Every structure is written in C-alpha cells, then in structure tokens.
Amino acid sequence: MPHHCDMSLNVESLVESTLTAPRPLRLIDDTGRAAPPDEAGGLALPDPATLLSLYRRMVVARRFDVQVTALTRQGRLATYPSALGQEACEIAAVAALGTEDWLFPTYRDSIALLTRGVPPEQILASFRGDWHSGYDQNAHRIAAQATPLATQALHAVGLATASKLKRDSTVALTLLGDGATSEGDAHEAFNFAAVWQAPVVFLVQNNQFAISVPLDKQMRCRTIADKAIGYGMPGYFVDGNDVAAMYAVTSAAVENARGGHGPTLIEGLTYRMEAHTNSDDPSRYRDAGDLEVWRRRDPITRLDTYLGAVGALSDAERADIRAEAEDLAADTRECMTRSAPVDPLELFDHVYATPHPALVEQRAFLEAELAEHAAAASSTSGTAEAGGTR
Amino acid sequence: MTPHETTVAPVRAPVILTMAAALNAAIQDAMRDDPTVVLFGEDVGPLGGVFRVTDGLYAEFGESRVSDSPLAESGIVGTAIGMAMYGLRPVVEMQFDAFSYPAFEQIVSHVAKMRNRTRGRVQLPLVIRIPYAGDIGGVEHHSDSSEAYWTATPGLTVVSPSNPADAYSMLREAISSDDPVIFLEPKSRYWVKAELSLPVHTPPMNTAVVLREGTDVTLIAYGPTVKTALATAELAMAEGLSIEVIDLRSLSPFDDETVGASVRKTSRAAVLHEAAQFGGYGAEVAARLTERNFFHLAAPILRITGFDIPYPSPKLEEYFLPSPDRILAALGMWEWN
Numbered sequence: 001m002p003h004h005c006d007m008s009l010n011v012e013s014l015v016e017s018t019l020t021a022p023r024p025l026r027l028i029d030d031t032g033r034a035a036p037p038d039e040a041g042g043l044a045l046p047d048p049a050t051l052l053s054l055y056r057r058m059v060v061a062r063r064f065d066v067q068v069t070a071l072t073r074q075g076r077l078a079t080y081p082s083a084l085g086q087e088a089c090e091i092a093a094v095a096a097l098g099t100e101d102w103l104f105p106t107y108r109d110s111i112a113l114l115t116r117g118v119p120p121e122q123i124l125a126s127f128r129g130d131w132h133s134g135y136d137q138n139a140h141r142i143a144a145q146a147t148p149l150a151t152q153a154l155h156a157v158g159l160a161t162a163s164k165l166k167r168d169s170t171v172a173l174t175l176l177g178d179g180a181t182s183e184g185d186a187h188e189a190f191n192f193a194a195v196w197q198a199p200v201v202f203l204v205q206n207n208q209f210a211i212s213v214p215l216d217k218q219m220r221c222r223t224i225a226d227k228a229i230g231y232g233m234p235g236y237f238v239d240g241n242d243v244a245a246m247y248a249v250t251s252a253a254v255e256n257a258r259g260g261h262g263p264t265l266i267e268g269l270t271y272r273m274e275a276h277t278n279s280d281d282p283s284r285y286r287d288a289g290d291l292e293v294w295r296r297r298d299p300i301t302r303l304d305t306y307l308g309a310v311g312a313l314s315d316a317e318r319a320d321i322r323a324e325a326e327d328l329a330a331d332t333r334e335c336m337t338r339s340a341p342v343d344p345l346e347l348f349d350h351v352y353a354t355p356h357p358a359l360v361e362q363r364a365f366l367e368a369e370l371a372e373h374a375a376a377a378s379s380t381s382g383t384a385e386a387g388g389t390r
Numbered sequence: 391m392t393p394h395e396t397t398v399a400p401v402r403a404p405v406i407l408t409m410a411a412a413l414n415a416a417i418q419d420a421m422r423d424d425p426t427v428v429l430f431g432e433d434v435g436p437l438g439g440v441f442r443v444t445d446g447l448y449a450e451f452g453e454s455r456v457s458d459s460p461l462a463e464s465g466i467v468g469t470a471i472g473m474a475m476y477g478l479r480p481v482v483e484m485q486f487d488a489f490s491y492p493a494f495e496q497i498v499s500h501v502a503k504m505r506n507r508t509r510g511r512v513q514l515p516l517v518i519r520i521p522y523a524g525d526i527g528g529v530e531h532h533s534d535s536s537e538a539y540w541t542a543t544p545g546l547t548v549v550s551p552s553n554p555a556d557a558y559s560m561l562r563e564a565i566s567s568d569d570p571v572i573f574l575e576p577k578s579r580y581w582v583k584a585e586l587s588l589p590v591h592t593p594p595m596n597t598a599v600v601l602r603e604g605t606d607v608t609l610i611a612y613g614p615t616v617k618t619a620l621a622t623a624e625l626a627m628a629e630g631l632s633i634e635v636i637d638l639r640s641l642s643p644f645d646d647e648t649v650g651a652s653v654r655k656t657s658r659a660a661v662l663h664e665a666a667q668f669g670g671y672g673a674e675v676a677a678r679l680t681e682r683n684f685f686h687l688a689a690p691i692l693r694i695t696g697f698d699i700p701y702p703s704p705k706l707e708e709y710f711l712p713s714p715d716r717i718l719a720a721l722g723m724w725e726w727n
Contacts, residue, residue, distance in 0.1 A: 158472020188465035350510040353568035356643035
C-alpha cells in the first residue's frame with residue numbers, strides 16, 4: 001500500500017470550514033440573563049417594549065394552546081396538535097411579518113394563526129370537523145394550514161416569486177418541522193427559492209421529534225441550518241426557545257427578503273412539550289427526564305425573568321396579561337358551546353368555479369335524500385306524539 | 391361563449407399550423423392578452439420545449455414571464471400554486487407524461503383540493519400541460535397514458551385535444567378558466583397539420599363533439615385515438631358498417647348529453663384508449679353509459695384499449711396500440727342481427 005494514499009473520506013474534514021456554529025445563536029439564556037456576545041452572533045437585543053409585546057403574545061398563545069388541548073381531552077375536538085413549548089418560534093414568525101406578507105403554516109401552528117388575528121372559533125373549525133379550513137385565507141394572508149409535510153413550502157416560494165415578478169414588497173414565510181426537512185418538497189422549495197432568489201423565509205421549528213422519530217433518524221448533518229449552505233442561501237441555527245433571538249433573526253431574514261436579497265433558512269431549536277396529538281403516547285419513545293430539561297429552558301419563564309430583572313415587567317402588567325389570556329380562554333370555551341351548523345349541500349359548492357354536471361346531479365340527489373329523511377323524521381315524531389304515553 | 395372570445399384581435403389570415411404550433415399560438419395570444427399569464431417548466435425557455443410548443447415565447451416575453459425552472463416537477467407545480475394564489479395564471483409543462491409523477495402529491499392534494507378546502511376563497515387558475523401517450527417510438531417512461539389518475543381525482547378538469555383547431559381553442563379556454571386544468575397533449579398528434587384562421591373558436595372545452603355521423607356503432611375516442619377511430623370508420627364503411635365517431639375532448643367533466651344521445655341512437659358503443667384496460671378511463675365511460683342508457687343498448691359496451699402491461703418498447707408498440715383492424719375485429723364479436 002502506498003503511504004501517500006491514506007486520505008480518509010471524512011465529511012467533517014471536507015466541509016467543517018463552512019459549517020455554521022454548532023451552538024445556537026441566542027440573546028437571552030436559559031436562566032433569563034442576557035447571553036454573552038459570542039453567543040449572540042452580532043445580533044442586537046430587541047428593545048424592552050418589543051420584548052414585552054412578544055412576552056404578552058406568548059403568554060396569551062400558551063393559554064389558548066392549553067385550553068384547546070383540554071377541550072380535545074374532553075372529546076370536544078377531533079384532534080389538536082399542540083405547540084406548547086414552541087411559542088418563541090411561533091410568535092417570532094408572526095411578529096416579524098408585515099400585514100402585506102403571507103404566512104404558510106402547518107397543522108401545528110394554530111397559535112401563529114391566533115397571533116396573526118384569526119378568531120379562535122375559525123381556528124378550531126377544522127379541528128372540530130366543520131370544514132378543512134375555517135378562516136379567510138386572503139383577509140389574514142395566511143394559507144390554509146398544511147397537513148402534508150413540506151408541500152406548503154413550495155407554495156410559499158411560488159407566492160414570493162409572484163410578488164417579486166409583480167415588483168411588490170410582499171414576503172412569504174413558511175413554517176416547517178424537523179421531520180418535514182426529509183421530504184423531497186423541502187429540498188425542492190429550498191432550491192427553487194435560492195435559484196429564483198425568492199423573497200421567502202423558511203422557519204424550521206426543530207422540536208426534535210417527527211411524531212415519535214428523533215432527528216438523528218432523519219439526517220446525518222449537524223444542524224438543519226447547515227443544509228442552507230448546499231442551496232446557496234444563508235442559514236441560521238437559533239435557540240428556538242429564545243424569542244429575542246428568534247425575533248431578531250427572523251425579522252432580519254424578512255427584511256433581507258424584502259430588500260431583494262433572497263431566501264433564508266432558519267432553524268429554531270426547541271422541544272415539543274406535548275404529545276404529537278391527543279392520540280399519541282410519548283412515553284413510548286422519549287424520556288420524562290428530557291421534558292424536565294426542556295421545562296427549565298421554557299421560553300416564557302426565561303423572558304419573564306429577563307424582563308423582571310430589567311424592570312420592564314411589573315406584577316401589575318403580569319396580572320393584566322394573565323387577565324387577557326384568561327379572557328381569551330373563556331372566549332375559546334364559549335365558542336365551543338355555540339352551535340356551528342354545517343350544510344351538507346355545501347359539499348358540492350366549492351369544488352369547481354365552473355360546476356361539473358355530475359356534481360350538480362349529485363347535489364340534487366343529496367338534496368332529495370335530505371328532504372326524504374326530514375319527511376320521515378317529521379312523520380315519525382308525529383306518530384310518537386299521536387301515540388302518546390302507553 | 392368561451393372566455394377568450396372577448397379578444398379584440400381581428401381574425402388573422404388562414405395559415406397552416408401543426409398542433410404544436412397551434413398550442414404555441416394559443417399560449418402566445420393568451421400572454422399578449424393577459425399580463426398575468428406566466429410560463430415555466432423544464433427547457434421551455436430558449437430551447438422552446440422539447441416539442442417546441444413554447445418556441446419563441448422566451449424571446450418575446452422575456453425571463454420574467456417565460457423561464458426554465460429547476461428540474462423538479464413537484465417544485466414546478468407547487469410553486470405554480472403559490473403564484474396562482476398571488477394573482478398570476480401559470481401555465482406549466484410536465485415534459486413527458488411519466489415525468490409528471492413526482493408532482494402527483496401537489497396535483498392531487500393541493501391543485502385539486504385548494505378551492506374546496508378554502509370554500510372558494512383561494513382559486514387556482516393554472517394549467518398543467520402534459521404531453522402524453524405513445525406511438526412515437528419513445529424510450530421507456532415517455533409514452534404513458536396517465537389520464538385515469540387525474541380523472542379519478544375530484545377537483546381537476548381534464549381535457550385532451552385531438553387536432554390543431556381544438557388545441558388552440560381549448561388551451562385558450564383552459565388558460566382563462568378559474569379552475570385548474572390538466573391539459574393532456576397527445577404527442578403523436580403534435581405534427582398533424584390544419585389550416586386555421588386564428589383566433590379559432592371550437593365548441594367549449596367541456597363538451598364532446600360528433601366528428602363523423604353514423605348509425606350502427608358509436609366509437610368514443612379522445613386525444614391520440616381519435617385518428618384511429620376515424621380511420622376505422624372509413625374502413626368500416628367499405629364493409630357496410632356505419633360508425634359514429636365521438637371526440638370526447640373533455641375527460642372530466644364527461645359530456646353525458648352528447649355521448650348518451652349518440653349511444654341511444656346507435657344502440658351500440660365502444661370506447662377506445664391507449665391506456666391499459668383494468669381500472670382505466672374506459673371502464674368509467676362504459677359503466678356510466680350503461681347505467682343511463684341500458685334499455686337502449688343492443689350489446690354490452692366494449693373497451694378497446696392497450697393491454698394490461700407497462701407500455702412496451704418501440705419495436706413492440708404496434709402490437710400494443712389498438713389498430714383499426716383490432717377495433718373492427720372487436721366490433722365483430724358482438725352478435726349482429
């Protein structure tokens with residue numbers, strides 16, 4: 001064997017020089033203190049008023065999330081994928097967007113919808129089975145929540161590209177999970193966005209589990225943010241439980257896109273504190289100890305500590321925010337008591353702009369069937385009344 | 391009235407156009423009339439598409455409206471969805487039938503369902519052009535007839551022209567439609583010529599037409615098999631058999647009225663396609679015509695189709711494709727009295 005041929009084909013040795021820092025960027029650490037400059041990566045800490053606004057929205061969003069999980073456990077919603085513990089990513093994403101921008105959320109991002117102004121009743125319409133999407137997508141500039149993984153990232157790239165072609169300033173931001181980055185559509189979206197220099201931001205919430213499968217079974221690279229290098233766009237690995245850092249990075253990415261400088265991939269390292277949905281059992285695949293570790297990194301607790309320490313959050317303000325959150329929870333409970341009638345004939349009304357004759361026939365069929373059932377029901381109730389008590 | 395009849399451009403002098411050129415003219419006229427129409431896909435830019443359907447459009451409209459995309463079909467359709475959400479009318483190309491399969495999820499889960507999911511708030515006015523079917527001596531994965539995947543999907547409109555006039559008129563209508571349209575272009579017909587005075591208007595794209603009247607049998611064809619059906623009718627006349635040929639044009643929706651009237655008149659029908667028989671589009675045609683016209687039928691409705699095998703290599707495709715002889719032999723299997 002020739003001695004000079006001992007080169008080892010080691011991925012790390014080839015690309016280490018280009019990798020992003022393996023430690024996530026952060027501005028406020030787990031204990032609620034300002035992070036040292038070497039962890040902040042040159043990011044500026046948002047001012048106290050901005051942080052207080054983010055704090056308020058996280059507290060309110062968490063109360064909503066907890067309330068909806070409770071309603072689901074009571075059997076009043078078919079399902080609810082909770083974002084408990086991920087509030088920093090969700091709220092930072094929404095706070096970074098302007099009213100003219102578009103958000104492309106997934107099924108786990110209901111609190112992002114809430115924070116962008118969608119009323120609870122309209123968010124819950126899909127989870128309680130009224131219709132597949134219950135809000136006005138155009139009015140809120142929020143696409144229907146995506147259930148397939150990563151497909152919506154391509155829609156965001158397309159919309160952003162259309163904005164660019166029309167010379168508008170609209171930016172699109174799509175939320176993704178860590179599992180979704182294994183999908184082909186995530187790759188295609190990253191690549192199309194970079195090639196077309198689309199004004200789009202990919203915010204990957206790395207909550208470390210795709211239902212039950214941990215991230216080390218999804219990929220071999222150190223961070224999801226590393227992948228950005230391969231597409232020729234900036235990638236940032238951020239402490240996803242530090243809303244200050246998430247907001248600073250996401251805002252910068254949105255404004256970068258708006259300024260014509262193309263897409264950004266952001267990875268927020270966080271943890272899904274709840275099960276995937278109410279039908280999941282996390283005790284089968286993760287340690288209770290991990291939950292405790294991540295509870296100590298809670299995004300709301302740490303910001304509460306920080307704002308308290310710098311004198312930007314008083315007990316009176318805490319009480320005020322708590323009251324707002326409780327009001328929202330009460331509204332959420334109350335909206336579930338209101339009846340939400342669904343019209344079976346609407347099934348046919350939105351499939352096509354130009355109706356297909358077969359659907360017109362089938363609508364008439366269902367209409368006749370409903371009339372028959374109604375007639376049968378009224379004659380049955382009539383008989384019961386006539387029969388009286390026996 | 392079809393939407394593009396609002397075009398103010400005067401009728402131009404007649405020219406002889408291939409179907410590929412007619413499609414090209416349709417896109418060009420649509421882009422001239424409507425600045426929101428954009429075109430992208432693989433090789434559709436400076437090359438003009440592998441079948442030259444987009445020839446010259448890059449030069450006329452430039453990079454902002456005609457562009458070569460990365461080579462990824464899911465990406466093409468997925469980004470077209472986002473563009474349509476933002477008020478554009480994308481026309482995208484899947485280079486060959488079998489290369490549309492990477493886009494299957496985007497087409498089935500999003501293109502087809504978006505309008506319904508959003509209660510009509512988010513419309514997707516986009517056209518997915520798919521060169522399809524065989525008879526061109528293509529290598530593997532270049533000759534599939536995939537129409538049944540799309541026609542089995544509620545929310546899609548699926549059409550296929552068989553001649554240059556329909557190619558122009560139907561593509562104009564598809565581009566101006568507020569619904570997403572799967573536009574299936576029979577590759578073997580790209581080079582057939584006709585004299586057209588553009589902008590030509592043929593019947594609405596969601597209707598079938600009787601191409602040749604007859605009294606004994608209704609032969610139902612679309613796209614690449616229309617030519618075969620017409621050739622069969624010509625041969626049959628010599629044998630004293632009068633065949634009525636229907637060009638479906640629209641696979642979904644299905645024109646029950648036109649086809650049903652023909653079947654009730656002739657009392658016998660056969661449906662013709664290149665795609666495999668089992669679970670194919672012809673099964674739907676035969677079933678719904680039978681359900682609606684049973685007491686007018688003198689014989690079971692036949693499906694004359696490709697065999698239930700993957701599309702063969704070029705030297706064997708003549709044995710696979712339904713020929714006039716095979717069609718006449720099939721019709722001869724009925725009891726005639």
